[in-house]
Amino acid sequence: MPDVIPEDSVGLVTEQTHRFTEPLQLRSGRVLPEYTLMYETYGTLNADCSNAVLICHALSGDHHAAGYHQMSDKKPGWWDNAIGPGKPIDTNRFFVVSLNNLGGCSGSSGPTSDNPETGKQYGPDFPIVAVRDWVNSQARLADVLGIDTWAAVVGGSLGGMQVLRWSIQFPQRLKHAVVIASAPKLSAQNIAFNEVARQAIAKDPDFHNGHYAEHGTIPKAGLMQARMLGHLTYLSDDAMRQKFGRELREGKLNYSFAPEFQVESYLHYQGEKFSTRFDANTYMLMTKALDYFDPAADYDSDLVKCLGQTECEFLVLSFTTDWRFAPERSEEIVQALVKAGKPVSYACIESDSGHDAFLLPIARYHQMLRAYMNRVATDSGNGGGK
Amino acid sequence: MTPLQLDDLRADLAIIQRWIEPGSQVLDLGCGEGMLLRYLREHKQVRGYGLEINQERITTAIAQGVNVIEQDLNKGLVNYNDGSFDTVVMAQAIQAVQRPDQLLDEMLRVGQEAIITFPNFGYWRTRVYLALKGEMPMSETLPHSWYNTPNIHLCTVTDFEKLCADKNIRILNKTVLDDSHQEHWAIRLWPALLGEMAIYHLTRRPL
Numbered sequence: 001m002p003d004v005i006p007e008d009s010v011g012l013v014t015e016q017t018h019r020f021t022e023p024l025q026l027r028s029g030r031v032l033p034e035y036t037l038m039y040e041t042y043g044t045l046n047a048d049c050s051n052a053v054l055i056c057h058a059l060s061g062d063h064h065a066a067g068y069h070q071m072s073d074k075k076p077g078w079w080d081n082a083i084g085p086g087k088p089i090d091t092n093r094f095f096v097v098s099l100n101n102l103g104g105c106s107g108s109s110g111p112t113s114d115n116p117e118t119g120k121q122y123g124p125d126f127p128i129v130a131v132r133d134w135v136n137s138q139a140r141l142a143d144v145l146g147i148d149t150w151a152a153v154v155g156g157s158l159g160g161m162q163v164l165r166w167s168i169q170f171p172q173r174l175k176h177a178v179v180i181a182s183a184p185k186l187s188a189q190n191i192a193f194n195e196v197a198r199q200a201i202a203k204d205p206d207f208h209n210g211h212y213a214e215h216g217t218i219p220k221a222g223l224m225q226a227r228m229l230g231h232l233t234y235l236s237d238d239a240m241r242q243k244f245g246r247e248l249r250e251g252k253l254n255y256s257f258a259p260e261f262q263v264e265s266y267l268h269y270q271g272e273k274f275s276t277r278f279d280a281n282t283y284m285l286m287t288k289a290l291d292y293f294d295p296a297a298d299y300d301s302d303l304v305k306c307l308g309q310t311e312c313e314f315l316v317l318s319f320t321t322d323w324r325f326a327p328e329r330s331e332e333i334v335q336a337l338v339k340a341g342k343p344v345s346y347a348c349i350e351s352d353s354g355h356d357a358f359l360l361p362i363a364r365y366h367q368m369l370r371a372y373m374n375r376v377a378t379d380s381g382n383g384g385g386k
Numbered sequence: 387m388t389p390l391q392l393d394d395l396r397a398d399l400a401i402i403q404r405w406i407e408p409g410s411q412v413l414d415l416g417c418g419e420g421m422l423l424r425y426l427r428e429h430k431q432v433r434g435y436g437l438e439i440n441q442e443r444i445t446t447a448i449a450q451g452v453n454v455i456e457q458d459l460n461k462g463l464v465n466y467n468d469g470s471f472d473t474v475v476m477a478q479a480i481q482a483v484q485r486p487d488q489l490l491d492e493m494l495r496v497g498q499e500a501i502i503t504f505p506n507f508g509y510w511r512t513r514v515y516l517a518l519k520g521e522m523p524m525s526e527t528l529p530h531s532w533y534n535t536p537n538i539h540l541c542t543v544t545d546f547e548k549l550c551a552d553k554n555i556r557i558l559n560k561t562v563l564d565d566s567h568q569e570h571w572a573i574r575l576w577p578a579l580l581g582e583m584a585i586y587h588l589t590r591r592p593l
Contacts, residue, residue: 345453364445368444371445371449378387
């Protein structure tokens with residue numbers, strides 16, 4: 001709990017919702033007749049609506065990106081180190097919008113919300129959404145907020161894929177795209193990791209083909225396993241060595257199958273924490289959106305042609321020890337943008353934290369993000385600040 | 387940002403910009419803080435990218451509004467298409483790469499023209515330093531000791547012109563600057579001796 005709200009925090013924030021009654025045509029062919037989006041905003045939208053920045057969240061993220069909901073909160077939002085007054089995404093200059101994506105489990109319509117057609121919880125019947133569906137729904141939220149053009153759309157990992165999709169799908173509705181630790185599509189290895197995670201959930205006897213709510217259970221063991229696997233792919237070998245080494249919980253070997261090494265209890269803790277806050281059907285759905293993402297597929301699998309549609313400027317960042325979304329994957333995006341003659345800047349940031357690095361306040365990373373966001377502010381006529 | 391003035395540019399960059407056509411596409415190898423590209427954008431509507439390896443400089447270049455890409459020049463320019471730039475610039479960096487000859491080929495594959503600047507090792511002070519002291523020359527332009535210098539392939543103006551001749555590379559323009567970074571009549575007579583910094587404008591295009 002923060003005794004006092006730090007000066008560079010956006011402070012106490014309030015969640016907002018909007019109910020959309022116009023049906024949304026989905027990539028899968030299905031239609032969402034109506035839906036709710038839960039979002040937060042930080043900073044003030046200026047008179048000409050030119051200072052809006054959209055934050056797109058990753059696999060397990062949500063709309064609560066910065067600040068606190070109440071004074072008793074243990075932690076601020078998931079990207080609080082980057083969003084706030086004087087921070088790289090400076091809320092003195094920008095009006096920041098962060099939402100929970102469709103299919104999520106933090107307030108936007110998803111498997112845990114009620115199906116208006118049946119009056120019962122969607123569960124596994126919530127349609128599988130694709131990244132482009134998210135972007136379409138985000139565009140409708142922009143309409144509601146009076147934002148015609150984003151000064152920038154920013155996201156890491158799965159969030160970076162949404163940024164790419166924005167730049168292709170609505171080229172005129174964003175001036176800058178910040179794509180962090182992302183990829184133009186998943187590799188077979190990445191899809192394989194997702195499938196192992198999904199199988200862990202699906203094979204949990206408490207999963208009941210996704211209808212666990214009706215049985216009054218949750219597939220906790222499956223979710224834990226999925227998260228443990230995910231978590232270790234987000235860390236690097238070095239980071240794990242430094243953090244845990246071979247340290248033992250009780251200082252000695254017990255010759256039992258209970259967790260003995262610190263790294264084991266850490267993974268258990270992470271899995272446990274996740275399994276109590278996250279919905280299994282949402283996890284299944286989000287990993288599918290990751291697997292399906294391949295914007296070049298619509299352009300004869302030619303990424304250069306695909307990114308040739310874009311009209312914004314790009315900042316692409318990667319991290320040296322990220323093997324889940326390796327620097328080479330970011331470089332594919334950069335090379336395609338260069339071949340398409342599009343404005344792009346790129347750096348691969350030194351870090352031993354693996355994929356997780358994109359959420360950490362690494363000095364060099366934040367300096368670059370800040371330098372770029374200053375440019376975004378200048379370009380949109382908001383360079384003066386307050 | 388108030389636009390850069392010519393005085394804000396390093397002496398070699400101030401000369402280079404004269405040789406770049408308005409509205410052209412430029413690739414700047416080892417672009418540093420992106421001063422040249424920013425100047426060219428502000429005054430000549432030039433579009434392009436800078437390649438740089440130092441992240442502090444990359445951050446500054448980003449802040450200057452320059453498109454800068456982290457890339458190690460020793461790995462070549464494989465990710466750039468043939469003839470995709472009007473001019474490829476490399477200022478004060480060729481002496482620091484592993485294979486200057488190969489990079490020169492790469493520059494003229496990717497660009498129609500290339501502009502290169504480097505410290506002339508045949509400069510008279512350098513010659514005197516080596517002759518009299520018997521030690522690897524050090525100066526303001528060459529401030530490092532032999533064992534820690536990034537300048538692993540120093541050459542003279544004569545060496546460089548020989549390489550260009552061997553490779554059938556045509557010299558469109560050249561100039562040398564003295565140690566106060568001025569061009570004057572005496573250096574034009576004896577550039578190989580009096581020039582401290584050499585600047586070459588090259589192409590493979592036939593006459």
